[in-house]
Every structure is written in structure tokens, then in C-alpha cells.
Amino acid sequence: MLSRSEIKEILLAAGIVLKKHRGQVFITNRRVLTEMVEGGLEGWGRQAAVYEFGTGLGNLTRALAQRAAFVFSVEVDPQLHRQALRLLRDL
Secondary structure, eight states: OOOHHHHHHHHHHHTOOOOGGGTOOOOOOHHHHHHHHHHHHTTTGGGOEEEEEOOTTSHHHHHHHTTSSEEEEEOOOHHHHHHHHHHTTTO
16 A cells, blocks of 8 residues: 555656546555445455546556456546556556
């Protein structure tokens, strides 16, 4: 999981400026991330297919991929999309 400082570093290095109108936020609290994944997949287990809108840098995407059979994630910001591809290429 990327920390808040790692996210800031990546955004700065890539010249990415977040767009408020897109509601771009990043989950950096492991407990919150775990609760989101466990709550969202409760009752589904490993057979779940998950559709995520707003990949960001992939913290939630990676956590979902560890628990679901399939994750389809869409990121509309081209700069974040490029970074997500780079950061999640091992999945």
C-alpha cells in the first residue's frame, strides 16, 4: 500500500495536479482500506468480479485483486491512468 508521502512523491514527479471536480482522493489508511474490501466482498469470496471506477494510483485496486477473482478498474485521468498501469503491472 502506498503511503501518503509516496503518493505525494509520485504525483509531484509525474507533474500530476489533482482535479477537485473529479473528487480525486487516495486511501492511505490500511484499516479503512481493509474495511472497504472486506465489506464490499462480504458473502462473495474469491469468486467476486469487481468493477472499480477511479483507479487512482491503485491502493484499493491492489487490495481488491488480492481478494476477488477479477477486478475491472477504470481511470479517466490520463496521467493517473499511466501511473496506475506502471504501479499495478505485476497484477
